[in-house]
Amino acid sequence: MNDVVEAVEGANAEALARMLAGDPVLVDVVGAGEAIPALGEKVIGHAGPPVAWREMCGPMRGAVAGIAVFEGWARDLADAEQRAAAGDFTFRPNHDFDAVGPMTGMTTRSQPLLVVENRAFGNRAYCTINEGLGKVMRFGGNDGEVLARLAWLRTRLGPALGAALRDQGGIPLKGLVARGLTMGDEMHQRNVGCTGLLLRALAPALARTCPDREALAEILAFIAGNDQFFLNVAMVMGKAIMDPVRNIDGASVVTAMCRNGTDFAIRVSGTGDDWFTAPVEMPEGLYFPGFTAADANPDMGDSTIVETVGLGGFAMAAAPAVAGFVGAGSASEAALTTRAMSEITVGHNPEWTIPALDYLGVPSGIDIRRVLETGLAPTINTGIAHREPGIGQVGAGVVRAPMACFADAARALGHRLGVS
Amino acid sequence: MNDVVEAVEGANAEALARMLAGDPVLVDVVGAGEAIPALGEKVIGHAGPPVAWREMCGPMRGAVAGIAVFEGWARDLADAEQRAAAGDFTFRPNHDFDAVGPMTGMTTRSQPLLVVENRAFGNRAYCTINEGLGKVMRFGGNDGEVLARLAWLRTRLGPALGAALRDQGGIPLKGLVARGLTMGDEMHQRNVGCTGLLLRALAPALARTCPDREALAEILAFIAGNDQFFLNVAMVMGKAIMDPVRNIDGASVVTAMCRNGTDFAIRVSGTGDDWFTAPVEMPEGLYFPGFTAADANPDMGDSTIVETVGLGGFAMAAAPAVAGFVGAGSASEAALTTRAMSEITVGHNPEWTIPALDYLGVPSGIDIRRVLETGLAPTINTGIAHREPGIGQVGAGVVRAPMACFADAARALGHRLGVS
Helix, strand or coil, X not given: CHHHHHHHHHHHHHHHHHHHHCCEEEEEEEEHHHHCCCCCCCEEEECCCCCCHHHCCHHHHHHHHHHHHHCCCCCCHHHHHHHHHCCCCEEEEHHHHCEECCCXXXXXXXXXXXXXXXXXXXXXXXXXXXXXXXXXXXXXCCCHHHHHHHHHHHHHHHHHHHHHHHHHCCEECHHHHHHHHCCCCCCCCCCHHHHHHHHHHHHHHHHHHCCCHHHHHHHHHHHHCCCCCCHHHHHHHHXXXXXXXXXXXXXXEEEEEEEECCEEEEEEHHHCCCCEEEECCCCEEEECCCCCHHHECCCEECCCHHHHCCCHHHHHHHCHHHXXXXXXXXXXHHHHHHHHHHCCEEEEEEEXXXXXXXXXXXXXXXXXXXXXXXXXXXXXXXXXXXXXXXXXXXXXXXXXXXXHHHHHHHHHHHHHHCCC | CHHHHHHXXXXXXXXXXXXXXXXXXXXXXXXXXXXXXXXXXXXXEECCCCCCHHHCCHHHHHHHHHHHHHCCCCCCHHHHHHHHHCCCCEEEEHHHHCEECCCCXXXXXXXXXXXXXXXXXXXXXXXXCCCXXXXXXXXXXXXXXXXXXHHHHHHHHHHXXXXXXXXXXXXXXXXXXXXXXXXXXXXXCCCHHHHHHHHHHHHHHHHHHCXXXXXXXXXXXXXXXXXXXCHHHHHHHHHHHHHHHCXXXXXXXXXXXXXXXXXXXXXXXXXXXXXXXXXXXXCEEEECCCCCHHHECCCEECCCHHHHCCCHHHHHHHXXXXXXXXXXXXXXXXXXXXXXXXXXXXXXXXXXXXXXXXXXXXXXXXXXXXXXXXXXXXXXXXXXXXXXXXXXXXXEEEEECCHHHHHHHHHHHHHHHCCC
């Protein structure tokens, strides 16, 4: 038995070492069909573990209908819903394609995708570009305004960002995120610092490569007008860092957490690409004026990759302003969440530190054994979508990963290790 | 005697009300000679209270020689020093011209000046544009590289910023600074958040108004490459806010603090434009590699206007990362400085709040009576220049305002009020 514990500890040390060695660089923006050939006609990538149309929540259905119209696979939203019910579309988790997507996480072949390369391991990961706040597709929005914005991302913003990134040879993200942690960001519900740092890094190359002054002004204004622009970059960075941590024999470290609005799921390094799922929970949070908890959809999105890599709720102490926004207690108590998450991780990240905790690194490498021993489930900072399709974001809050995922994963890992 | 106390309290309440009512907007960049006609041939504005050439410290002399060459009033640095010694130049405090300048604070007629308008009161204030870090004129640098950068600010950056600001109708600063306080800035030794926010606000208008793509890229890269770019904006904002607080009968609130490298000086609302001076102190701080306290010049610059308005050392709790940089104790102790400064101010600013202190406003309105009662001199976060001309910045630290200024000011105010 001690041998097994030692093997797990050794495997977890390797898992943490790979996480900390990650060198994520935002290198390009490319068309999804080019980056991911499997994203063909009528194939729709979505957030979370696998889910069928009949099990999908309202905003996920709304987004599916919207993206089908956007891709030209349906005449209108009603037609799209009929086709979806008739089995016309193939639904696949984004994680199948080295990709992640926020909230509903729609990923289809004509959308532009951010590309992050983990230069320490050579792998690449992908994510769509953040659309902005309010009525947007990731929160289930699907009307003409939402589709027009997606079209602008496809024809204008995506190609311009790609050209700028190629021109400057990419933007290393590890140091940028380190700075963001000193600027009150936790990279999930607060990205105002990193969005500014990213714009500072991008703007000169955008100016050099974008030939049209009006288009350039529009692009700069779009990025500057969206404090959450960096969220999708943080997500694809998280995916690029965590993928090389997969498939370490015996490791009890979580390599992905995600939700599709129906189920929550985790992957653990020592159990490969199996998903351990449980019904997703409702966030506890604060609502925008005019909305209440009765409007809220259960938790959703691949954005929990941010917590998986030690940011988001795990870095709450860096972002006291978030604690109030997500309803996680007073700002002065933000440190408590980070301290609690330190109890369920293998270690701390010495390059991503929090000044207010005298430069303690963010808690990194969620160990499913510690989650079960302490009863402390990972704390996730999240946006809240309206439960009906077509409406959008109604609030923000905190949600806990369901304990059942961790218990199931521990059983499966134990089985692989020959213990029960 | 109680009547006098009541009168002072009432006057101080009015002083704080004017501070909080201030509505500073960055509206333009204009040539100094145009904004300040008194800045004529061979007139040199400098930081701090009045100072003669023979009393000037090394970096101030270095900057004077450099700016005289830059303006074409001397052939070279040696010629400039001879002319200065011969009385060829007129030296005037920047504060005489509604202006402020960091460190040596050289302000002369051909330089471009940031213009902040306080829209609540209609007054304007001026400050040069931040040159960047290291060997720069504000730290006494004066060689060809320093002068070439000043020439680029004059011909390229200044006009472009002015055009962008006029195009967009100015950038309101009160809310921007409020956001900066949630991003780890205290606006004196840390401006990384506000610099990003300013670039986000400026970039679209710059793209619209700057016809030359290479010049635009160069301008964006210059701003993006200087985390302290916002410092001069914070300073001119502070000057614009504090000027309407001057000349309130009986008010014991400080309206300006500044230093010329030889003397420290304060102005108090109830004693008009008199300067109360004392020998300036040495900062206690941390030095860049290769330098020590033996290289340090005494404290210098008009940048203490930032503390006068409740930021800088007064907002240390917002910026735990600064505490370490300036050697003011551990990051987790940053709140102590803000708590201490709360003991010497009339009130707090409800619009400039600090998340980590559960949204306590920054301590605002330094009351010379409380300084003397508590023995707590204002804490100032500052850069440290090399004591020899021509070298530049060697470190950063914390310095206290000399108590003698406050004692002298209190005597003068008492005399005006008929008490002793």
